[in-house]
Amino acid sequence: MSDLTLAVSEAGVNDIVSTLLDPSVARVQAAPRYDPGAFTVEADIDAHFEHGPTLIDFRDTPDQVKLDELDIVWDTFDLDFELDIPELCIGGFCLTPGWFGDCIRAPEKCFFSSDPDVELTLALDWIRSEVSVLADLLVGYSTNRTTDYLQAQVDEHEALEALEAAGESGPIDPPLVNTWDVSLHPDTFDIDIFDTADMIADIVQDLLDRIIDMLVGVLPDWAIDVLESLAGSLVRFLRNALDIGDDLAEWLSDIIGVSLDVPGIILEILDDYLIDYPVFRIEDPYPVLDWSPPLGSPTTGGDPRLIPVKVPIEELDIDLQETEVVLTASIGAYQ
């Protein structure tokens, strides 16, 4: 039998989740690195979430919450490339064919000395990424205090007063009392890092051009033509060094999506965040009467006060409907 029923509208949950995803709180920050040998790439990412007025969509069958078209806005999305260009040398041909018995070999002439490095940053903070999440709304119980429930309430109260004295407000996080938590547990994700994938090929081409410019940009055209006639296309040379195949966009997408696993990082952070920050947190026992005003002299104030009146919640259930979520609580001590 339920003793307490609470209904929260979809719009209400929308507001709560929006607050949870506020950029001041929820951020994606990481610095994954990929080092396949010939080059290394390190990402410096810092993103926040943005969304339209309607973020939440309740699904009744099955009971799930959809966070639709949650934009990932990149405050920083730098890919720092470091490339070790291998030596590019000619030589070894026969200097004296037919001169006398043995062939004297030409010494090597190297156009690039050993391991010249190129460092370039690809700034991708202008791209827009998007994630959609289908999540279950699940009830959990956080046991923050297992003994002396009365002292737990006093501790919680004093901690709140300390916060107020410091000019801040509650709740105490993590709470000093036990709580029933209703959290979004992501079930499936759909993430799209590039919404303009066809422009990525241009970016990679520019990356190649820029590296070539760094390597041989000061040379006149004839020298570059000679270099390419001897050593092959510099673009092909770089493509091999960077392991770029035919599809430029696919290469960068693979680096971001697979090698650096940026989608995985976003999903892991979002997953942890939604689980760690419940949509509803209900104190147990639940205060039906708060601390009383001071009972001493009306002029001097001060103690004593009456402690809050709280009732234990034995069970909490939720029922997700198309327009609201209904929480039903049973009062009683958990056996």
Added chain:
Amino acid sequence: MSTSRLNYDLFEATGTDSAELNVLGTLIHRFPDEGDYMIEVRQGDAVVGTRLLAVSDDYHTLQATYDLSAFGDTTECDCGPTCSCEDDFDCIREDGVAVFHVGSGPGGYAVTVDPVGERRERREFDSDELVEDDVFSALLLRPGSYVAKNTLGDASAELTVNYPDGQSGAANQDAIVVTVTDDGFEPVEIEMDPGRGVSFIVETEARIVVKLDEPHEKTTDDTDRKRPPQHSDRIDITSAIPFDPSGRTPAEIESKVESINTATELRAVLLAERRNDNRKTVVETLRSRIRDVSKLRR
């Protein structure tokens, strides 16, 4: 930040001189007699370093190669995998050769080799005056017409280095052989691709100087390679879009949108628009533009 190290000297040198060796030149001297020899390298009047070379049938190494730009008291020769050299001297077999070249830098090196011990009366090798069996090889990269002269005589030859028209195998081909005799160069006209060596086999006293007479430039426009206009080491949105409306006036944006002709440009402007507060202007202008185009198509 780029720290690439390109060997610019290879492209800056436009000629070479057997008596003032630079990155384009290589000297080869054959040692027919056993013995110990002292190699001395000079740059102008300064002695760069000396090195002892032992020539004997006890050794098997054919070729000892010296990079004069790295020549000094601690020089180690590049004697190949069969080298039997020891720390303080190098060694080659009888009839082996010493190869002198310049790996990098401005060059201007001269080399002498003198016997040590009992046979000091005769200089073995002097780059100022090559003698029979010495070889001077040039590796020319700059397309153009060159003149090769023996400045100890009056012989000359014409060399033409073709402008490259694609990838060539010149760097792997044997050097072209030119003999230098009392009668002059043979052949007297040489044509080759850049990067292919030309070796002057000396049969008379010689100092070979090769100079660029007239450079050859590209005759057609290269439309395949577009070089970036700047040397920034940061690639941002300006690489992807032709136009960023940030801070532009509505009139400027309208003017720019008028010139949009491709879907990529349209998408790029829309993308750029997101990053600033000109959305209304851009979208309205685009709609207007689309309406105009629709009317024209009707």
